[in-house]
Structure formats: structure tokens, C-alpha cells
Amino acid sequence: MTIDRARFDQGLTYDAYKAQMTRNLDRLEENERRVDLSKEDLAAFRALPRPVRVVVLAEDWCGDVIANLPVLGRLAKDSGKLDVRIFLRDQNDDIMQRYLNKGQFKSIPVFVFLDEDFRELGHWIERPASVTEVRAKHRKAIFAAHPEFGSPDAPVDQLSEGVRLQLQGELAKMREETTKFANAEVVRELREIATRVAA
Amino acid sequence: MTAIAHKVKITYCAECGYEQQTLDLAKALMLEFGSRLSAIEVIPWDGGTFDVSVDGQLIHSMTRDGGFGDTTAIKDAVRARLSA
Numbered sequence: 001m002t003i004d005r006a007r008f009d010q011g012l013t014y015d016a017y018k019a020q021m022t023r024n025l026d027r028l029e030e031n032e033r034r035v036d037l038s039k040e041d042l043a044a045f046r047a048l049p050r051p052v053r054v055v056v057l058a059e060d061w062c063g064d065v066i067a068n069l070p071v072l073g074r075l076a077k078d079s080g081k082l083d084v085r086i087f088l089r090d091q092n093d094d095i096m097q098r099y100l101n102k103g104q105f106k107s108i109p110v111f112v113f114l115d116e117d118f119r120e121l122g123h124w125i126e127r128p129a130s131v132t133e134v135r136a137k138h139r140k141a142i143f144a145a146h147p148e149f150g151s152p153d154a155p156v157d158q159l160s161e162g163v164r165l166q167l168q169g170e171l172a173k174m175r176e177e178t179t180k181f182a183n184a185e186v187v188r189e190l191r192e193i194a195t196r197v198a199a
Numbered sequence: 200m201t202a203i204a205h206k207v208k209i210t211y212c213a214e215c216g217y218e219q220q221t222l223d224l225a226k227a228l229m230l231e232f233g234s235r236l237s238a239i240e241v242i243p244w245d246g247g248t249f250d251v252s253v254d255g256q257l258i259h260s261m262t263r264d265g266g267f268g269d270t271t272a273i274k275d276a277v278r279a280r281l282s283a
Contacts, residue, residue: 059216061214061215061216061218062214062215062216063214063215063245064214155210155250155252155257155260156210156242156244156248156250157208157210157240157242157250157252157255158252158255164242168244171245
């Protein structure tokens with residue numbers, strides 16, 4: 001099915017989505033506060049000739065949603081040019097089936113950018129490939145620096161609880177250290193799609 | 200004679216919403232094997248993980264085998280381990 005005005009209007013606004021979250025609201029709002037938008041990026045969104053509609057698929061348990069939806073939320077709030085409607089993935093399979101990652105995975109978040117006539121400008125899924133790549137390199141480096149973590153490909157249940165906690169801490173630290181880069185990459189990719197809207 | 204302790208570990212991605220599948224499998228194993236298992240350990244992890252091991256031997260991995268695995272096949276693998 002196509003997304004038309006009626007279907008679009010069934011989605012939740014960003015604030016309504018936040019109000020119905022049952023978990024991770026504190027993390028989402030903390031990430032919102034930490035999004036650092038450059039003047040240039042903000043100017044590009046503010047300069048959009050007309051508001052762009054964004055259909056979002058999300059769920060509050062998903063780490064990539066908690067990390068990346070706030071970036072879109074801040075872009076919408078600070079630019080005033082994005083009209084966001086959020087749909088819960090597991091209750092809106094008609095939309096999800098159209099935007100499967102690699103044609104098979106229900107990866108979220110999904111951001112679908114639509115012009116005023118509900119024609120798709122482009123869509124974005126999960127996280128930038130550059131972020132996956134950078135984090136994979138850092139992960140490899142962590143395992144190389146800590147022989148006690150064993151092989152990066154081995155099941156973590158083979159590690160003792162203490163070592164597992166240590167590994168979890170190192171991975172969390174790495175994600176923290178790469179967040180600024182990740183947010184900048186999300187903004188760069190979303191800007192590229194949003195600015196396809198015709199003048 | 201001392202009974203041998205057999206332990207199942209289920210490692211699941213806590214950032215992927217796999218809680219229900221984890222609980223369903225844990226329950227199925229509880230009902231099937233009862234006290235023949237010394238423990239069922241549930242480990243929250245990330246990265247799309249859904250691994251099941253018995254006594255340190257990986258019997259299902261989402262990364263390796265795809266999906267959450269067939270519960271009957273997982274139970275068979277546990278049973279084989281128990282009678283080994």
C-alpha cells in the first residue's frame with residue numbers, strides 16, 4: 001500500500017510517541033539533549049522550500065531507535081521543517097513490509113521522507129553503514145587489547161560473569177566515544193535525503 | 200552416585216526485543232527437563248544475539264544458524280547432551 005494523507009495521520013507525533021513509551025524514555029531524552037547540530041546542517045533543513053513529511057517505524061526497546069530517533073526529533077524541532085509521524089513496527093506490518101532491510105529484516109528505525117504529495121524522496125534504515133563499520137573496527141581493537149575477552153566471534157556465554165561485565169563496559173565506553181561521529185553521520189545522511197525535495 | 204549438573208545458557212539481544220522468545224524457550228526447557236537441568240541462565244547482551252548453549256556447547260546461534268531456532272530441535276539437542 002502507499003502512504004497517503006489518511007495513513008500518515010494515523011501515526012503518532014514525536015511527543016505522542018514519547019508519551020506512550022514504556023521504557024528507555026530517559027535514554028532517548030538524554031540522547032536528544034546530546035545531539036549537537038551544526039549551524040550549516042540546521043540552515044540546510046531550515047532552507048527546505050516546504051515541510052517534508054517523515055514516516056517513522058520504531059519500538060521503544062530498540063537500541064538503534066533510542067540512539068537515532070532523537071537525532072530526527074531534534075532536526076524536526078530545531079528546523080520546524082519536518083512533519084514526523086511515528087508508527088509502532090509491530091502494529092504496522094503493512095508499512096514494515098515495504099521497508100525491510102535487505103528485503104528481509106525488520107530493522108528499525110525506518111525513516112521515510114515524503115514530499116507534500118506523499119511521493120517518496122528516500123528512506124533510511126537502522127544506522128549509517130559508516131557507523132557499523134567504525135564500531136566494528138573499534139570492537140576488534142578492544143578484543144585485541146584484551147586477550148581475556150577471547151575471540152570476538154565466540155559466544156559471550158563462554159566468558160565468566162566478571163569478564164563479561166568488563167567487556168560490556170568496554171563496549172559501552174566505545175559506543176559512547178563514537179556517538180558524536182554517529183550522530184553527525186545520521187544528520188549527513190538525513191540531510192542528503194530531505195534536500196531532494198523540489199524547490 | 201553424584202548427578203551431573205547440566206546447564207543451559209540463553210544469550211539474547213536485550214536491544215532487539217527478544218525477551219519473549221527467550222522466555223518462551225526457557226519455559227519450554229523448564230517444562231521438558233525440570234530438575235534434570237541444574238540451571239537455565241539468561242544473559243542479556245546486544246548485537247542481534249540469540250545463542251543457546253548446553254554445558255558450554257553452542258547448540259543454536261542466530262548468527263550461525265539464523266532465526267530463533269526450532270524449539271523441538273533445541274530440546275532434542277539438550278536431551279542428547281543429557282544422555283551423553
